[in-house]
Amino acid sequence: MAEGQAIGYPPGLKELIQAVEHTRPERLARVKANQHFPRLTRKEGEKVLKSYHPDYKPGGRRKLRVGANKSEILANEVADLLESYSRIDPDAFDDRLKKPDYETDVLILGGGGAGAVAALFARQNGLRVVIATKLRHGDSNTVMAEGGIQAADRPFDSPYHHYLDTMGGGHFTNNPYLVKALTMDAPLIIRWLEDLGVMFDKDKAGNMIELKGGGICRRRMHSSADMIGAEIMRVQRDEIRNHPKEIQVLEFSPAVELLIDETKAVSGAILYNLETREYSVVKARAVIMATGGFGRLHIQGFPTTNHYGATGDGLVLAYRAGVPLVNMRYAQYHPTGTVFPEQNFGLLITEKVRTLGAQFINMHGQEFAHPLEPRDVASSCIIRECMERNGRIVTPTGHYGVWLDTPMIDLLWGKGTVEKELSAKYLQFKRYGIDISTEPIIVYPTLHYQNGGLEINEWGATRVPGLFAAGEVTGGIHGDNRLMGNSLLDIHVFGRRVGIKVSEFIKARKKGKRLSLSHLRSYHADLRKTGVKTKRVAPILLPDYVHRSAPACPHKF
Amino acid sequence: MATKAKGKASGKKSSETRLIPIYIMGKKYEVPETLTILTAMEYAGYRHIRGCGCRGGICGACATVYRLSGEYRLKFGLACQTVVAPDMYLAQIPFVPANKAIYDIEKLTPDINSIGRIYPDLYRCLACNTCSKACPMGISVMDYVQALLKGDIAGCARLSHSCTMCGICALRCPAELQQFHMAMLARRLYGRYLQPRARHLEKRVKQIKEGKFDSMMDAIMSLNNHELKRRYARREWEPESYENPDWQPEETKYLILD
Ligand SMILES: Cc1cc2nc3c(=O)[nH]c(=O)nc-3n(C[C@H](O)[C@H](O)[C@H](O)COP(=O)(O)OP(=O)(O)OC[C@H]3O[C@@H](n4cnc5c(N)ncnc54)[C@H](O)[C@@H]3O)c2cc1C
Ligand code: SF4
Ligand code: SF4
Ligand code: FES
Numbered sequence: 001m002a003e004g005q006a007i008g009y010p011p012g013l014k015e016l017i018q019a020v021e022h023t024r025p026e027r028l029a030r031v032k033a034n035q036h037f038p039r040l041t042r043k044e045g046e047k048v049l050k051s052y053h054p055d056y057k058p059g060g061r062r063k064l065r066v067g068a069n070k071s072e073i074l075a076n077e078v079a080d081l082l083e084s085y086s087r088i089d090p091d092a093f094d095d096r097l098k099k100p101d102y103e104t105d106v107l108i109l110g111g112g113g114a115g116a117v118a119a120l121f122a123r124q125n126g127l128r129v130v131i132a133t134k135l136r137h138g139d140s141n142t143v144m145a146e147g148g149i150q151a152a153d154r155p156f157d158s159p160y161h162h163y164l165d166t167m168g169g170g171h172f173t174n175n176p177y178l179v180k181a182l183t184m185d186a187p188l189i190i191r192w193l194e195d196l197g198v199m200f201d202k203d204k205a206g207n208m209i210e211l212k213g214g215g216i217c218r219r220r221m222h223s224s225a226d227m228i229g230a231e232i233m234r235v236q237r238d239e240i241r242n243h244p245k246e247i248q249v250l251e252f253s254p255a256v257e258l259l260i261d262e263t264k265a266v267s268g269a270i271l272y273n274l275e276t277r278e279y280s281v282v283k284a285r286a287v288i289m290a291t292g293g294f295g296r297l298h299i300q301g302f303p304t305t306n307h308y309g310a311t312g313d314g315l316v317l318a319y320r321a322g323v324p325l326v327n328m329r330y331a332q333y334h335p336t337g338t339v340f341p342e343q344n345f346g347l348l349i350t351e352k353v354r355t356l357g358a359q360f361i362n363m364h365g366q367e368f369a370h371p372l373e374p375r376d377v378a379s380s381c382i383i384r385e386c387m388e389r390n391g392r393i394v395t396p397t398g399h400y401g402v403w404l405d406t407p408m409i410d411l412l413w414g415k416g417t418v419e420k421e422l423s424a425k426y427l428q429f430k431r432y433g434i435d436i437s438t439e440p441i442i443v444y445p446t447l448h449y450q451n452g453g454l455e456i457n458e459w460g461a462t463r464v465p466g467l468f469a470a471g472e473v474t475g476g477i478h479g480d481n482r483l484m485g486n487s488l489l490d491i492h493v494f495g496r497r498v499g500i501k502v503s504e505f506i507k508a509r510k511k512g513k514r515l516s517l518s519h520l521r522s523y524h525a526d527l528r529k530t531g532v533k534t535k536r537v538a539p540i541l542l543p544d545y546v547h548r549s550a551p552a553c554p555h556k557f
Numbered sequence: 558m559a560t561k562a563k564g565k566a567s568g569k570k571s572s573e574t575r576l577i578p579i580y581i582m583g584k585k586y587e588v589p590e591t592l593t594i595l596t597a598m599e600y601a602g603y604r605h606i607r608g609c610g611c612r613g614g615i616c617g618a619c620a621t622v623y624r625l626s627g628e629y630r631l632k633f634g635l636a637c638q639t640v641v642a643p644d645m646y647l648a649q650i651p652f653v654p655a656n657k658a659i660y661d662i663e664k665l666t667p668d669i670n671s672i673g674r675i676y677p678d679l680y681r682c683l684a685c686n687t688c689s690k691a692c693p694m695g696i697s698v699m700d701y702v703q704a705l706l707k708g709d710i711a712g713c714a715r716l717s718h719s720c721t722m723c724g725i726c727a728l729r730c731p732a733e734l735q736q737f738h739m740a741m742l743a744r745r746l747y748g749r750y751l752q753p754r755a756r757h758l759e760k761r762v763k764q765i766k767e768g769k770f771d772s773m774m775d776a777i778m779s780l781n782n783h784e785l786k787r788r789y790a791r792r793e794w795e796p797e798s799y800e801n802p803d804w805q806p807e808e809t810k811y812l813i814l815d
Contacts, residue, residue, distance in 0.1 A: 034796060034801065042790055042791075086595075106682060113741075135618065138608030138614075138616065139611065139616050139618055143610075143615060143616050144615055144616070150757075152761070153755070153762075154757055155812065155813070155815075156795060156804075156806050157812075157813055158766070158770060158811050159793075160773045160774065160777055161792070161811065162676065163774065164615060164777065164785075164788060164789055164792060165792070167785060167789065168621040168786075168789035168792075176779075180774055184770065184774065187761040187765060188765065190755075190803075191759065192761050194748070194749070194754060194755065194758070195749060196662070196745070196748075196749070197745030197746065197748035197749035198748050199718065199744055199748040199752065200748070200752070202753070203756065205756075207757060208758065210757050212795070212797060217792040217793065218795045218796060225717075225718060225719070227615060227719065230616075230678055234741060235744075235745060235748075237660070238657070238742075238745065239739050240662065241659070242659050242660060242662070244659070274606050277607060277761075305613070307610055307612065308609050308611070309610075342591055342594050343591065343640060345595075347612075347613045348613070382681055389613070413799060415671025423719055424615060424719055425612075427612075427694065427695060428638070449763050460684040489697070517736050526593065542604070542605075542606075544598055544604070545596070545599040545604075546602055546603070546604050547599070548599075
């Protein structure tokens with residue numbers, strides 16, 4: 001396995017761990033007596049957010065100068081993405097658009113979870129599908145999901161409570177109709193996954209073993225050890241490969257531009273073969289955008305948990321075609337990104353670790369926040385602890401964070417729980433000589449989730465005819481802050497809804513005659529007119545790490 | 558082991574980081590010793606297209622084969638999870654040829670005959686354990702294959718649960734099995750047929766289809782923002798099961814109990 005050195009915590013950190021161990025018995029006794037660190041009230045929560053959340057502070061953002069969201073204040077990285085020129089010269093494609101390389105009913109952009117679900121339902125509704133994706137089929141954020149997927153299916157829970165939690169978590173900025181669809185469809189989705197053969201954590205009688213998550217008032221999280229995303233993704237990929245005649249998958253073929261027809265309906269896309277560096281033209285009767293999130297744009301300079309291809313491509317492609325963005329102000333910084341060992345920098349420690357009882361502990365061994373605050377609040381509390389309260393732990397290479405006291409888990413649930421319930425995480429640290437069932441982890445917030453994105457209705461339709469969207473690329477479901485387990489859920493709920501709706505749309509749609517890039521021409525003209533002077537092109541497709549490393553923590557002391 | 562670190566100032570890493578020589582497909586590069594194979598290649602100037610997916614040890618895109626100078630063993634690992642070592646000779650495996658069988662999961666029965674018919678190469682296993690030794694996830698691959706041979710689909714499903722489908726086991730197998738595809742099928746059969754169904758889930762789906770929650774949803778959607786916030790702040794919290802397994806909610810207005 002791990003070939004190099006890095007055997008466990010260095011002596012300096014080992015010494016600091018003693019302070020955590022010292023207070024552990026007392027903390028354990030308190031938890032067992034159901035006494036927790038108090039949750040912040042809504043007002044207190046808002047106060048920490050305003051002072052410490054990376055996106056609430058001024059700076060790092062600017063006014064957008066072009067398109068449907070013109071004048072809105074967005075992160076520089078997002079504004080850069082939208083204020084860019086295409087990778088292609090529209091004139092060079094005049095002839096090629098007359099002879100498409102592929103023709104299909106539905107073109108799905110993105111081979112993650114949302115794309116897979118949409119493909120399976122579109123097929124069920126009698127459509128031929130092409131999935132074009134950037135890397136391999138399934139190389140995505142979906143495959144990385146660790147903690148779980150929500151659905152209110154226990155007697156002491158209901159969609160009502162799920163709705164309330166989701167709206168509150170999103171600071172009531174969510175679109176209520178999308179939240180209704182999300183929470184009411186949820187049990188149906190879990191049932192569908194059971195039918196596909198997804199292995200859930202269940203007791204002997206078949207009851208789902210469910211836990212809570214940050215900001216969630218009932219036990220509602222369905223899991224598959226600590227790799228629910230990998231389990232779901234590989235099942236869906238397997239199922240898609242059982243239908244090669246109806247669903248064709250093009251790997252290493254990201255979309256670089258959408259195509260419209262003379263009625264201004266979206267009618268296909270231009271793909272770029274990353275290996276042969278050739279373009280191809282796909283003509284389709286509808287397009288589903290399922291390209292996922294933007295972690296690899298490293299918003300505000302943060303490290304990220306996201307996969308290699310998460311560069312926000314779908315945002316800029318659809319924006320150029322006229323789809324507005326919603327809830328794009330605040331990205332989600334997950335409170336618990338790995339700080340040590342350095343090789344895992346920024347990688348996620350699932351929230352499940354805290355639902356199982358791990359606590360936030362500062363350098364002095366003191367707990368400083370409730371383990372299950374909503375994510376944005378928890379992250380802000382950690383940043384405060386490090387910047388202002390002198391509670392930070394500093395690693396030998398100058399990174400810092402706070403302790404996440406994972407040994408609490410086996411003490412609460414019995415020996416062996418960490419190894420069983422968090423098997424992937426356990427192995428990931430074991431490789432570096434750290435046993436997380438007996439030693440705590442150092443964590444700091446890491447860029448995790450897009451929160452907002454393309455505006456859709458409850459059937460996943462955008463305002464532009466012919467263009468649908470599902471998954472992390474969309475906005476409005478989670479408002480300004482998503483809860484754990486609601487994203488895996490949304491890719492299913494809206495993947496399914498889009499897959500069904502698109503067949504209705506196609507039946508009613510008039511056949512377009514001519515493919516065109518006229519929307520791109522006008523976007524380019526707009527850029528020039530508003531005086532955006534840049535050589536930037538987008539989508540960037542892959543981040544550039546050549547001759548350097550991915551960013552580490554941006555906060556300096 | 559002898560190292561050839563030159564201590565060349567790189568300007569990119571702190572001066573304490575030692576540079577070590579590695580050989581990417583035979584070509585020598587000096588890289589910081591703390592990097593993984595994946596990031597060391599980037600440091601050396603490679604831009605990944607294949608061989609890089611999640612960057613977090615779960616997608617299986619980055620299978621890599623390497624040998625340390627002077628050692629007889631050929632080793633395998635995930636590039637994103639393996640730290641470089643001095644005089645490491647490495648090559649990434651961009652793709653593993655393997656045939657996934659096509660089947661209709663709804664028409665299969667959860668028994669060994671289903672799997673044996675679909676993947677007859679199963680019966681060729683020599684029990685040599687080469688696969689287990691190569692698996693970067695530390696899975697006892699041979700044990701899950703042997704479990705299948707004994708008809709124990711549940712055992713195979715559980716043993717193979719953390720499989721990334723990187724394909725290294727199949728590349729190493731002298732009997733040319735495609736272990737990870739068999740395990741995939743076993744897990745689906747287990748999830749669909751052998752694990753008991755969640756009855757509370759079935760019930761909830763039925764309640765939703767019958768419209769039993771419609772009036773509750775209408776009610777909450779018609780609340781003004783002020784009232785919604787008030788209810789949110791006053792939610793009743795269910796404890797974790799280790800705290801109070803016998804918990805009963807006080808408010809039952811928005812539940813369906815029977
Ligand atoms: C580490 C991690 C842990 C998580 N844990 C949880 C969890 O426990 N519970 C939960 O609910 N959510 C979790 N999430 C969030 C959730 O996994 C994702 O938000 C969700 O899976 C996104 O699904 P998607 O299909 O929209 O996007 P993805 O799964 O990312 O799929 C998008 C696909 O589109 C491809 N693509 C990108 N650009 C293009 C292009 N131009 N053309 C074609 N294809 C393109 C990508 O390569 C990718 O394959 C987690 C996320 C991460 C990163
Ligand atoms: S079982 Fe095979 S495919 Fe799965 S992780 Fe191990 S080596 Fe890779
Ligand atoms: S390598 Fe092949 S033959 Fe050897 S134990 Fe594994 S599956 Fe059996
Ligand atoms: S890149 Fe996904 S396992 Fe290494």
